[in-house]
Amino acid sequence: MQLKELTTLEEMLAQLETIHYLYPKMTAEKYELYLRQMIPHNYKQLIVLDGEKVAGITGFWKGIKLWSGPYLEIDNFVVHPDYRGKGIGKLLTDYIDAKAHEFGSTMIVLDAYVENYTAHRFYYNQGFAPRGYHFIKTINKNQLS
Structure with missing residues (x-):
């Protein structure tokens, strides 16, 4: 498994399938x-590669x-279903x-x-341990991912 940090829009756009x-x-x-909008605010992505296949992303x-x-x-933590329970999440964290x-x-x-x-x-x-509640007030449900 190889870890790769993504910093460009193009690299991140290629990860939509995993997202x-x-x-x-x-x-x-x-x-x-x-x-x-996110990248100018210090946003990056990290992927775990199994050869050419993306096993996980955050x-x-x-x-x-x-x-x-x-x-x-940490934002948008995803492990490909084929790789769950195989240590990919631990590599990311x-x-x-x-x-x-x-x-x-x-x-x-x-x-x-x-x-x-x-x-x-x-x-x-x-x-990790919970420290509090993250309260939300939905303004436009149709815009949610």
Whole structure:
């Protein structure tokens, strides 16, 4: 398995097929529109390659908040169904952990859907713990991925 950090729009656009495992309704147009807005805000992606096949992907970006100081956020964590339970997620989180240390982050943060118990178990096993609630107020349901 090989890890590869993606920094360009073109590299990220090529990952739409894998992103569809998390967001099946994501269109190429919306994906590009969002990436064009995210990349200037420190957004990058990390993929795990098995030869030419993408086994897993996650986005990540640096940020800073008053309560936490500098942090690294995991975003859109996806493991290809054929590779689940084979250590791909751990490869991704280990890399992100090293990046967080490199950046001088105080913590790594992420969101997981409330009903995604498999993800919760995985994140607990990687040393993550819930710190609070992420409240949302949906303004336009039709725009959600």
